[in-house]
Amino acid sequence: MVSSASARNPLWHPFADMGAVDGDRLVITRGEGSYVWDDEGKRYFDATASLWYANFGHGREEIAQAVADQLRTLDSYNLFGYNANEPALKLAERVSALAPEPGSKVFFGSGGGDVIDTAVKIARSYFAHTGRPEKVHVIGRVQGYHGTHGFGTAVGGIAANAAGFGPLPGDISHVPYDSAEALEAEILRVGPERVAAFFCEPVIGAGGVLLPPDGYIETVAGICRKHDVLFVADCVIAAFGRLGTWFGIDRWTVKPDMITTAKGITGGTIPLGALIVAPRVAEPFFTGAPGAPVLRHGATYAGHPVACAAGNATLDIYERDGLIPRGRELEKPLADALSGLASHPLVKEVRAGLGFLGAVELKADVVAANPGAANRLQRLARDEGVLVRNLAKGIAVSPPLIAGETELDLLATALPRALDKLA
Incomplete structure (x- = not known):
């Protein structure tokens, strides 16, 4: 999933195991609304608003x-x-x-x-x-x-x-x-x-x-x-x-x-x-x-x-x-979208309900048996077309405030599939 131009590139990434990243980069080339595309043309729901910040999505002409x-x-x-x-x-x-x-x-x-x-x-x-x-x-x-x-x-x-x-x-x-x-x-x-x-x-x-x-x-x-x-x-x-x-x-x-x-x-x-x-x-x-x-x-x-x-x-x-109130308006729909994950056998806890952000924490024994489990879950979610944030013990989401029912439905279906593949 990476262009040859980025393999063995001298770019040093923050918070990254460069031995693992080098030659295995996800190269984002375009963004529009709540979605971004990689250099192979695959579209992803940007469920982290990049790094918690793309609050109105991408590609604003203004x-x-x-x-x-x-x-x-x-x-x-x-x-x-x-x-x-x-x-x-x-x-x-x-x-x-x-x-x-x-x-x-x-x-x-x-x-x-x-x-x-x-x-x-x-x-x-x-x-x-x-x-x-x-x-x-x-x-x-x-x-x-x-x-x-x-x-x-x-x-x-x-x-x-x-x-x-x-x-x-x-x-x-x-x-x-x-x-x-x-x-x-x-x-x-x-x-x-x-x-x-x-x-x-x-x-x-x-x-x-x-x-x-x-x-x-x-x-x-x-x-x-x-x-x-x-x-x-x-x-x-x-x-x-x-x-x-x-x-x-x-x-x-x-x-x-x-x-x-x-x-x-x-x-x-x-x-x-x-x-x-x-x-x-x-x-x-x-x-x-x-x-x-x-x-x-x-x-x-x-x-x-x-x-x-x-x-x-x-x-x-x-x-x-009128985007500022959206974080409060969407907090329950996001919590509802993530709530089904709480019963998954790999999941310790789902945290959401205050603002438009949430986290899924893996059970301690899952992380102990595989310290890279959260990173693997992040990659599996990516395979399902959703970009999430790796938090070492689990993953986090913080979608753009313009996200709606379609994107929350995608979260509600993609994350269980990723967890099943992790299991």
């Missing part, structure tokens, strides 16, 4: 036009110092207006990893500039995923992702993903006077599509407020309709101190991330007073005009086509 127009007008310029560009100014205003906290500021990056590291640095810098420089400790959750930059790798709670790289940034610890009590105990253990921030995905994505227990989000947000710890909602996956709201975290009545976004902000068309910072956290950096602190941080392509033009066109699509 994005191509916005990008082309911007390239002809201003192809690039940085945002450092006094510099700005119109697409970045416009997108920042639009994102800020949607934020839970009126008056929030928006700091752009090239993707989710950028804004995660930005959030850690802003959290520590905020306390340093408000007279509490000892508040540097950051708490993450076991199985949490926060990208692969330095701080993100350390704050993330997937052990395999942090192994083999030597010492990572310090003053970071982890708590069970489903226990608010464990969070408060860890804050007290470290000392509230030392803890700067808690990072929380509303629904853990790459760590297994783990849904929060009832009341968890509200409780941890309250614990953070109680101990003056910044509550950082990592909504890189959850935002822009995936959970049926603009940012995902706004399904709950909480007001995070920072919200990380990326992926769906351009539908994945061009790399872009946006960190939303609540007014009280941003305030020390916006006083205009002589000697006011300067955040000496930023990515070369932060607020790139072409990326922001794609972002503005993306928000237009979400608004015009």
